[in-house]
Amino acid sequence: MPEITGAEQNRLPDALTPLKLPSDRELVMRVMPMPADANGNGDIFGGWIMAQVDLAGSVLPARIAKGRITTVAVNQFVFKQPVSIGDLLSFYAKVERIGRTSVTVHVEVYAERNPADLHVVKVTEANLTYVAIDPDGKPRLIPKL
């Protein structure tokens, strides 16, 4: 296999990190939906996307809560664009509020599609709240930062 030259190496970051992915929030998860995740029209099930958003949304609250958390509410969920098999989905999260026992996050999902002419589309946006819980499943205080 031919080696990548210095000039090509310099162009690589731009090619590998398409424009329009956010830089002001944290990339918490990436996943590519497969045919088993699609409905009869070939689009991806909304429920599959919701499950992925729930997982991605939990990453920052789990870090902040330093332990077990549970989802208490999906405050808002918007499917802006359909998701297709083979889209590379990137989940970006931002902490919106840290309460006594809960953490609320905003999650945005971007799809990178069409490798021949790569472009990035925001497909989903959601707002979720997680509660820190003790071994009995009862709310516990968020530790001081």
Ligand SMILES: CC(C)(COP(=O)(O)OP(=O)(O)OC[C@H]1O[C@@H](n2cnc3c(N)ncnc32)[C@H](O)[C@@H]1OP(=O)(O)O)[C@@H](O)C(=O)NCCC(=O)NCCS
């Ligand atoms: C989450 C759970 C432990 C909270 O217990 P609770 O006794 O209702 O707790 P509280 O009323 O004291 O609320 C705890 C926190 O959640 C917040 N909260 C409760 N309901 C909320 C809602 N609908 N939207 C946003 N935040 C909410 C409260 O504001 C509070 O936050 P704060 O302490 O930071 O102010 C309990 O409701 C539970 O076990 N739910 C099931 C969770 C689950 O199984 N999730 C997986 C999906 S099926």
